[in-house]
Amino acid sequence: MKRTxxxxxxxxIGLAALxxxxxxxxxxxxxxxxxxxxxxxxxxxxxxxxxxxxxxxxMTDAPSHAKVRLSDGDSxxxxxxxxxxxxxxxxxxxxxxTGLDPGKRYSYEASATRVVKLKPYWPDKxxxxxxxxxxxxxxxxxxxxxxxxxxxxxxxxxxxxxxLMKLVDWASADALLHLGDAFHWIDSEEQLWAKWLRPTVxxxxxGKPLLFARGNHELRGAFARQLAGYVPxxxxxxxxxxxxxxxxxxxxxxxxxxxxETNVYAQLNRTVPYRExxxxxxxxxxxxxxxxxxxxFRVVAMHQGDWGxxxxxxxxxxxxxxxxxxxxxxxxxxxxxSYQAPGKGHAYHRLVLGQDxxxxxxxxxxxxxxxxxxxxxxxxxxxxxxxxx
Ligand SMILES: [Fe+2]
Numbered sequence: 001m002k003r004t005x006x007x008x009x010x011x012x013i014g015l016a017a018l019x020x021x022x023x024x025x026x027x028x029x030x031x032x033x034x035x036x037x038x039x040x041x042x043x044x045x046x047x048x049x050x051x052x053x054x055x056x057x058x059m060t061d062a063p064s065h066a067k068v069r070l071s072d073g074d075s076x077x078x079x080x081x082x083x084x085x086x087x088x089x090x091x092x093x094x095x096x097x098t099g100l101d102p103g104k105r106y107s108y109e110a111s112a113t114r115v116v117k118l119k120p121y122w123p124d125k126x127x128x129x130x131x132x133x134x135x136x137x138x139x140x141x142x143x144x145x146x147x148x149x150x151x152x153x154x155x156x157x158x159x160x161x162x163x164l165m166k167l168v169d170w171a172s173a174d175a176l177l178h179l180g181d182a183f184h185w186i187d188s189e190e191q192l193w194a195k196w197l198r199p200t201v202x203x204x205x206x207g208k209p210l211l212f213a214r215g216n217h218e219l220r221g222a223f224a225r226q227l228a229g230y231v232p233x234x235x236x237x238x239x240x241x242x243x244x245x246x247x248x249x250x251x252x253x254x255x256x257x258x259x260x261e262t263n264v265y266a267q268l269n270r271t272v273p274y275r276e277x278x279x280x281x282x283x284x285x286x287x288x289x290x291x292x293x294x295x296x297f298r299v300v301a302m303h304q305g306d307w308g309x310x311x312x313x314x315x316x317x318x319x320x321x322x323x324x325x326x327x328x329x330x331x332x333x334x335x336x337x338s339y340q341a342p343g344k345g346h347a348y349h350r351l352v353l354g355q356d357x358x359x360x361x362x363x364x365x366x367x368x369x370x371x372x373x374x375x376x377x378x379x380x381x382x383x384x385x386x387x388x389x
Contacts, residue, residue: 031125032116032125034124034126036114036126037127039060039062043201044131045197047209052098052100052102053096054136054234056094056108057093059193060093061091063091067111068108070107071107072105092230095110101138108135111129112129113127136207139243143244144364144365148174152215154178155181155182155183158199164356165204176208176210178200179302181216186227187222212231214253214255215303216255216303219256243295246365250300252301253303255275296365297368300348301330301331305331325347328368330359330361351381
């Protein structure tokens with residue numbers, strides 16, 4: 001009813017506007033529709049998939065508004081974002097889908113409709129374009145196994161990304177996990193695509209999700225504050241938990257590797273209160289999340305294996321991880337492989353992945369295996385952990 005009323009009210013003025021301005025191709029709408037379609041220039045790709053939600057991200061060459069068409073095979077729906085009641089218009093598109101069923105296969109299309117001129121009344125529009133249909137499967141707390149591949153510290157080296165992506169067995173991988181420092185620093189949107197997301201998404205395709213743990217280098221540069229818009233999460237934060245069958249994965253943000261007062265930051269960093277908030281979230285999550293408490297394996301994925309720079313050198317984080325029964329920490333940052341068994345200081349396995357290495361994590365209810373290989377596929381290390389639960 002609402003839409004009908006708006007259309008009727010606008011027809012008279014709309015026709016007058018058409019008479020003056022002419023040249024629109026569609027007369028059925030009370031605003032001009034030009035014969036122009038947006039081109040999807042990047043993506044779509046899936047970011048931070050969970051058991052019930054995912055963020056779909058893509059770009060168009062011209063300002064457009066966007067939506068995702070989603071089907072589970074039986075029924076279809078459209079998800080259209082809004083911010084403060086307005087449909088976003090731009091070239092960067094993020095549609096977060098919630099309310100999904102765990103362990104279910106969905107197909108989706110990313111669609112964009114050109115907005116030629118964003119006038120206050122009867123903006124000039126264009127036509128729509130849509131991506132090819134792609135399919136994905138949500139994680140499930142109940143799935144009996146999970147597999148994912150891990151890279152880190154790719155540092156803008158697209159040849160390195162290409163070598164590592166070729167080694168991923170995409171058919172059997174549920175996700176790609178990047179442990180941060182994809183950049184030296186972030187200056188622009190084009191750098192973000194050219195030096196990381198474009199070659200990564202080309203390998204990953206539209207159906208496998210990217211899980212990203214921010215690295216210290218991602219806090220630097222003029223475009224660092226925009227990064228979250230390109231690696232969106234349904235939660236809207238860089239830290240989150242994922243129920244992936246036998247694994248409860250905690251993706252954490254270890255932020256910077258030096259104190260906020262360090263002169264190179266010119267008093268523009270406030271990671272202390274940020275990390276306090278993240279720690280409070282982790283404490284509450286570990287205490288209340290039913291999958292965390294029941295999962296055979298509790299795995300932390302983060303950039304710096306020592307929890308990043310913290311006033312207490314990470315003591316509170318280590319104590320919480322020990323007390324919460326974290327089994328494994330996967331990290332990067334060092335650019336070289338290392339492994340520390342549970343023992344002195346920490347009760348969890350800690351595996352630091354090297355820069356030109358790929359890790360493959362496979363977990364069942366009984367066993368979790370991490371196989372690390374070089375970018376040539378040469379074995380580096382295999383870690384096997386039995387469930388303690
Ligand atoms: Fe780093």
